[in-house]
Amino acid sequence: MSEPRVRRAEIAIEQSHVDRVYTRLAELREQAEAMRNKGYEIGHGAQREAVFEQASMLFERDMMVFHANQTLQTLDAEYEGLVFGRLDHLASETIYVGRLGIRDADFDNLVTDWRAPAAAAFYQATAEEPMDVVRRRVIRCSGQNVLDVDDDVLIADAVPDDMQIVGEGALMAALGRSRGEKMRDIVATIQREQDEVIRAPWRGVTEITGGPGTGKTAVALHRAAYLLYRHRRQLGGAGVLVVGPSGVFTSYISRVLPSMGETNVELRALGEVLDGLEAVRQDPAPLAAVKGSLRMRKVLLRALRDTPPDAPREMRIVYRGEVLKLDAKELEKVRRKVHTAGGPPNRSRVRAAEMLLDALAAKAEEHAKADGRQLDKAELIHDLGERIEFHRFLVVWWPILYPAQVLKWLADEKRLASAAKGVLNREEITMLATSMADRSRGWTVADVAMLDELRVLIGPEPKRKRRHHDPVEFTPERSGATTHRPEHYDEYSHVVVDESQDLSPMQWRMIGRRGKYASWTVVGDPVQSSWPDPEEAAQARDQAFGVRTTRRRFTLRTNYRNSAEIFDLAAKVVRGHAQEDELPIAVRTTGLLPDVRAVEAANLETATQSATKELLDSVEGTVGVITAMDRVPEVEGWFAGQTDERLKVVGSLDSKGLEYDAVVLVEPTELITESTTGRRVLYVALTRATQQLTVLASNPDWLPA
Numbered sequence: 001m002s003e004p005r006v007r008r009a010e011i012a013i014e015q016s017h018v019d020r021v022y023t024r025l026a027e028l029r030e031q032a033e034a035m036r037n038k039g040y041e042i043g044h045g046a047q048r049e050a051v052f053e054q055a056s057m058l059f060e061r062d063m064m065v066f067h068a069n070q071t072l073q074t075l076d077a078e079y080e081g082l083v084f085g086r087l088d089h090l091a092s093e094t095i096y097v098g099r100l101g102i103r104d105a106d107f108d109n110l111v112t113d114w115r116a117p118a119a120a121a122f123y124q125a126t127a128e129e130p131m132d133v134v135r136r137r138v139i140r141c142s143g144q145n146v147l148d149v150d151d152d153v154l155i156a157d158a159v160p161d162d163m164q165i166v167g168e169g170a171l172m173a174a175l176g177r178s179r180g181e182k183m184r185d186i187v188a189t190i191q192r193e194q195d196e197v198i199r200a201p202w203r204g205v206t207e208i209t210g211g212p213g214t215g216k217t218a219v220a221l222h223r224a225a226y227l228l229y230r231h232r233r234q235l236g237g238a239g240v241l242v243v244g245p246s247g248v249f250t251s252y253i254s255r256v257l258p259s260m261g262e263t264n265v266e267l268r269a270l271g272e273v274l275d276g277l278e279a280v281r282q283d284p285a286p287l288a289a290v291k292g293s294l295r296m297r298k299v300l301l302r303a304l305r306d307t308p309p310d311a312p313r314e315m316r317i318v319y320r321g322e323v324l325k326l327d328a329k330e331l332e333k334v335r336r337k338v339h340t341a342g343g344p345p346n347r348s349r350v351r352a353a354e355m356l357l358d359a360l361a362a363k364a365e366e367h368a369k370a371d372g373r374q375l376d377k378a379e380l381i382h383d384l385g386e387r388i389e390f391h392r393f394l395v396v397w398w399p400i401l402y403p404a405q406v407l408k409w410l411a412d413e414k415r416l417a418s419a420a421k422g423v424l425n426r427e428e429i430t431m432l433a434t435s436m437a438d439r440s441r442g443w444t445v446a447d448v449a450m451l452d453e454l455r456v457l458i459g460p461e462p463k464r465k466r467r468h469h470d471p472v473e474f475t476p477e478r479s480g481a482t483t484h485r486p487e488h489y490d491e492y493s494h495v496v497v498d499e500s501q502d503l504s505p506m507q508w509r510m511i512g513r514r515g516k517y518a519s520w521t522v523v524g525d526p527v528q529s530s531w532p533d534p535e536e537a538a539q540a541r542d543q544a545f546g547v548r549t550t551r552r553r554f555t556l557r558t559n560y561r562n563s564a565e566i567f568d569l570a571a572k573v574v575r576g577h578a579q580e581d582e583l584p585i586a587v588r589t590t591g592l593l594p595d596v597r598a599v600e601a602a603n604l605e606t607a608t609q610s611a612t613k614e615l616l617d618s619v620e621g622t623v624g625v626i627t628a629m630d631r632v633p634e635v636e637g638w639f640a641g642q643t644d645e646r647l648k649v650v651g652s653l654d655s656k657g658l659e660y661d662a663v664v665l666v667e668p669t670e671l672i673t674e675s676t677t678g679r680r681v682l683y684v685a686l687t688r689a690t691q692q693l694t695v696l697a698s699n700p701d702w703l704p705a
């Protein structure tokens, strides 16, 4: 038979199996629905039964409905390409690999879940170690239709006469395909080096490093799905937290886990880790470096121990016809004493009251001594402690503190200077105070870790019956949360941190608080780091991991995203700043060299518009226009009338982790100068395109000779 006819015949064979699978899926769905309905009926019947029977029936009902709903949820996930692989073993046994395991009515396997041990050979078998697999087949579907098949022969001399072989590389076909707005899962084409990471043991800390496009993010997400499947008992209940650099990024990866049926995973951008806040704004790099440094912890601690700006500076109270007065200095002394005794201020009000009463008693004692009188101290304390005016004073002198309020105090440069004495320098103090004063555009991503630190230092707000005006300014509901957990939930069983090379020490502390009981998967590429003090960050990271001693590290070396032509150019800009073995190897060539154009600064707008149009015309999928952070609003303006949804304008820092079919990079030199680790930021931006890259530069300095 000719190759196209063989291919058609093989597609037809696979189509008949895929049809069986979807028919069975529909049956299972119906059964689950019937079970749920039956469960509800039990509930109704229970009303007429005795109390004891009622309780057991209701329990049975709840369990039935719960299980039925779980099954329905799994069956209803986006099972595009439910079956994607087939293994033909030496012993003539065939298994199909897919997104979930399905058995027919006789309990025979129709599809094996990709995470099950029996499916491991699909990812791990090689010609050198075939694991008894003669032929591995990738099946590509659209909806329920088989579009194509692609084979690898692993034991050539065991191929039986009637076994047909087709295709020329499922991986290359997958990599060459155009990109949409959301990342796709890679279950059908996970490579062996990636599979090893995905299936690594769940305990301890698993670090994944590798250059751009090596599949670190994809691997970490598939690992989360794998761990939840294999260790659901240990990990499922408490849930998994995935932290990414930005909201754009978490939205980009948001489809991967649900497409594998996993919904018990919470995705959060760094600006959204604290409940109720969604910060997206980035600070300029030097300011972010101050806000993220561990030194801030000391500044914040001192700031919250300072006298609140509105607190009264004097206390007067009349006791038995005599005025007892505490002046500012004396009050300060009491405040210091309360703080020195320890504990978060929101938990210390009772102690503050006691110490204030002690100070008043001491005052009265002084007076009594001068007059030669005796004073009953206990009586004084009891009497004053009951007075309404004493309590009125106490609530303003020792108010309940809120994180946002304390951070805003730092807009007062004098106050900040006193809290930051010996910790921050003059320039840093001015920069920080100015940023706190200009909060018209809301909190920044770096502020969030400071607010979280303050939340813990201040302690919880005492419970109140009525909700009052919340000076923290957090919005009560965080949009996009997938699960409903208690506020400031910190019991995740597994935490995945992506783009971890950029976490500041304060951000590590914030994530560490949520992973106290967790095992970790940490993804990063030191060469893409934009954090100025890697040692301080490494120290904070180790503290976040806590006592977990098992550490395993994997390095991925193949760049699956960029064409070799694009990656060659990107590698040039970091060559002097990275070890040669930190740069991955790009496997795919397209024959299209990056287009580097010199443009006059005055013509930048039109040059960007026309380069973008050319790329939109030549690729099927997305086109990203990447610029320095400061330039984003201006460049967005250049495309104001543009309606093509494939076009995205994105700032350098926000482009982390994302990818586009084609990229227009505007003024690369600006990316270098906007940050303290500029070359690395430029490297990130240059490695976002899968097929075509155009660079527009009025200044040629960015490209080493």
Ligand SMILES: Nc1ncnc2c1ncn2[C@@H]1O[C@H](COP(=O)(O)OP(=O)(O)OP(=O)(O)O)[C@@H](O)[C@H]1O
Residues within 6 Å of the ligand: 171, 174, 175, 184, 185, 186, 189, 190, 191, 194, 210, 211, 212, 213, 214, 215, 216, 217, 218, 219, 525, 560, 561, 656, 657, 658, 659, 687
């Ligand atoms: N085995 C694979 N099969 C198909 N596609 C893959 C495979 N591995 C990676 N890819 C694709 O390569 C691209 C890059 O993957 P990913 O974003 O996970 O890389 P990364 O290492 O996190 O990159 P960066 O550090 O630059 O953000 C994605 O489109 C991903 O789907």
